[in-house]
Amino acid sequence: MLIFDEITRNNHEQVVFCHDETTGLRAIIAIHDTTLGPALGGTRFYPYASDQDALVDALRLSRGMTYKSAAAGLNLGGGKAVIIGNPKRLKNEMLFRAYGRFVQGLAGRYITAEDVGTTVRDMEWVRRETDHVTGISRALGGSGDPSPMTALGVFVGMKAALSFKTGAESLAGKRVSVQGVGAVGRHLVDFLVQDGAQVVICDIDQDNLRAVANKHPDVLVVAPDDIYDAAVDIYAPCAMGATLNPDTIGRLKAHVVAGSANNQLAEEDRDGAALAARDIIYTPDYVINAGGLINVANELEGYNDERAHQQVSGIFDIIQEIFRLAATEGVLPYKAANTLALRRIAGISQIKNHWCGVQSQGRSRDWIR
Numbered sequence: 001m002l003i004f005d006e007i008t009r010n011n012h013e014q015v016v017f018c019h020d021e022t023t024g025l026r027a028i029i030a031i032h033d034t035t036l037g038p039a040l041g042g043t044r045f046y047p048y049a050s051d052q053d054a055l056v057d058a059l060r061l062s063r064g065m066t067y068k069s070a071a072a073g074l075n076l077g078g079g080k081a082v083i084i085g086n087p088k089r090l091k092n093e094m095l096f097r098a099y100g101r102f103v104q105g106l107a108g109r110y111i112t113a114e115d116v117g118t119t120v121r122d123m124e125w126v127r128r129e130t131d132h133v134t135g136i137s138r139a140l141g142g143s144g145d146p147s148p149m150t151a152l153g154v155f156v157g158m159k160a161a162l163s164f165k166t167g168a169e170s171l172a173g174k175r176v177s178v179q180g181v182g183a184v185g186r187h188l189v190d191f192l193v194q195d196g197a198q199v200v201i202c203d204i205d206q207d208n209l210r211a212v213a214n215k216h217p218d219v220l221v222v223a224p225d226d227i228y229d230a231a232v233d234i235y236a237p238c239a240m241g242a243t244l245n246p247d248t249i250g251r252l253k254a255h256v257v258a259g260s261a262n263n264q265l266a267e268e269d270r271d272g273a274a275l276a277a278r279d280i281i282y283t284p285d286y287v288i289n290a291g292g293l294i295n296v297a298n299e300l301e302g303y304n305d306e307r308a309h310q311q312v313s314g315i316f317d318i319i320q321e322i323f324r325l326a327a328t329e330g331v332l333p334y335k336a337a338n339t340l341a342l343r344r345i346a347g348i349s350q351i352k353n354h355w356c357g358v359q360s361q362g363r364s365r366d367w368i369r
């Protein structure tokens, strides 16, 4: 693998390899684009099969964060880090503090948070060595668990899609299937039930399923594979990725897909087109699930619950703007989301050409909308 070719292929700005002999830390921090602001993205702790896999993942994920922050209207760039190894064996305070010192060394160009394999507790260890970390517990002034805010974003994004498709914004009487009632899905069910929707759920985890079914006795429970055949208006994938594929799309009765899962389309072009051919409107995953990111970004200005709620609710307008753009330009919604993100980055980079005084020129605050 030619490392510089990999890094320059999608125009990454900087990639940092971190090594600490004492703790066994081996990490890669990838900064994709900082046009809009410092690169924010979580730290993934994963036993990659090879260093190459780890680099490719860091590059892919950091680029995704550039688009996600830009589309969400945040003044943040895209970054991501991976720690290579088995978190169950390697995790300890020293390792995370060693990692935190590398993050600190980037002087705020990269701001980290939790991701797969890392927790709020781990980030609190990181915080002992760096200011450039988010996703801290509420007790320490942070934003805490992002899942309720992710669910709120999905809820308002779903309403935006429904309103675009049918003109109706309320979910009262609408049938919605939620695949996966974990951290995000169970909060989404709360919002849906409260709004008067008829909800169908499934999960492979019986405890999660039972908790939601006990709380909401009117919710209908189906077997995991039956979720694709459920007679619903809206399908909300809130479990794993790639559930929209040639095996499932033909089975869907829903005319709106709006859920939190990452990478819902198994293959973007093929499956995006297959949904459109069936007149099913697809709400781009990385935009509708940005509530958690908007929530952690709030920490950078001093966390404020009311402001965070207001900003996450803004996902409604962003989704509608994406659908309007898709209709005007005759493209699929996920392409329109990418266009919206790229145009914002290009536009902001232009206005930064103007000199605005010595005091203001280096201003790098206001991460959030």
Ligand code: NAD
Binding pocket: 146, 147, 148, 150, 179, 180, 181, 182, 183, 184, 185, 202, 203, 204, 205, 208, 224, 238, 239, 240, 241, 260, 261, 262, 289, 290, 292
């Ligand atoms: P979670 O692990 O808490 O919940 C996922 C649930 O899906 C679990 O209950 C699991 O048992 C269930 N599940 C797994 N496979 C299933 C299957 N085949 N059929 C039915 N249920 C299945 O995860 P989460 O934090 O709720 O996240 C859900 C999705 O949203 C993930 O794809 C995640 O990447 C994405 N996401 C989450 C957040 C967040 O704030 N938590 C933010 C952005 C995106």
